[in-house]
Amino acid sequence: MSEKKYKVGYTCGVFDLFHVGHLNLLERCKNMCEYLVVGVCDDKYVTDIKHKTPIFTEEQRVRILNALKVVDKAELVSIEETEDKMLALQRFRFDVLFSGDDWKGSERYLRTEQQFAEYGAHIEYLPYTNGISTTQLKNEMKNN
Ligand code: CTP
Secondary structure, eight states: OOOSSEEEEEEEEOOOSOOHHHHHHHHHHHHHEEEEEEEEEOHHIIIIISOOOOSSOHHHHHHHHHTSTTOSEEEEEOHHHHHOHHHHHHHHOOSEEEEEGGGTTOHHHHHHHHHHHTTTOEEEEEOOOTTOOHHHHHHHHHHO
C-alpha cells in the first residue's frame, strides 16, 4: 500500500554542476511521490533566458539526473515547457508540480494553480537550501 501523498511528481531546473542543494530538493520531491519526473532545461534556455553558459551540456545533465536513485525519469524540456507549466503537464501528466517556495503567491504561480485545478494537479512549494548554488560554486572556483 502506498504511503506517498502523490503518484507522479514533476520538477524542473537546470541542475548544472549537480550539488547538495539540488539533491535536497530531489529527495524532498521523492519523499512525496511514487514516481519522480525531472524536466532538465535545455542549453538554449540557459544561454537565452538565464544568460549563463552551461558548464555541463544538456546531455550530461540529463545523464547525471537519470543515474540518481531518487529520480525515476529525467528528460530535456524546451524553453516553452519551462515557462508554461501547462505544456509540461500535458506532456508528463503529473499529479503534482514541485517548485521553489520563492514562487509562492506570485501572479504567475497563482495563475498556474488555477489552470492546474481543472486537471486535478497540485503545486507543492519546497524550501531552497541556503548557502549553495551553481552560481556560487562557479564564483568560488574562479576565486581559487
Ligand atoms: N535548488 C534548491 N536549493 C539550492 C539550489 C537549487 O532547492 N541551493 C533548486 C531550485 O529551486 C530548482 C532546482 O534546485 O528547483 C534546480 O535549480 P537550478 O537553478 O538548476 O540551481 P542553482 O544552483 O540555483 O543554479 P543558479 O545558481 O544557476 O541559479
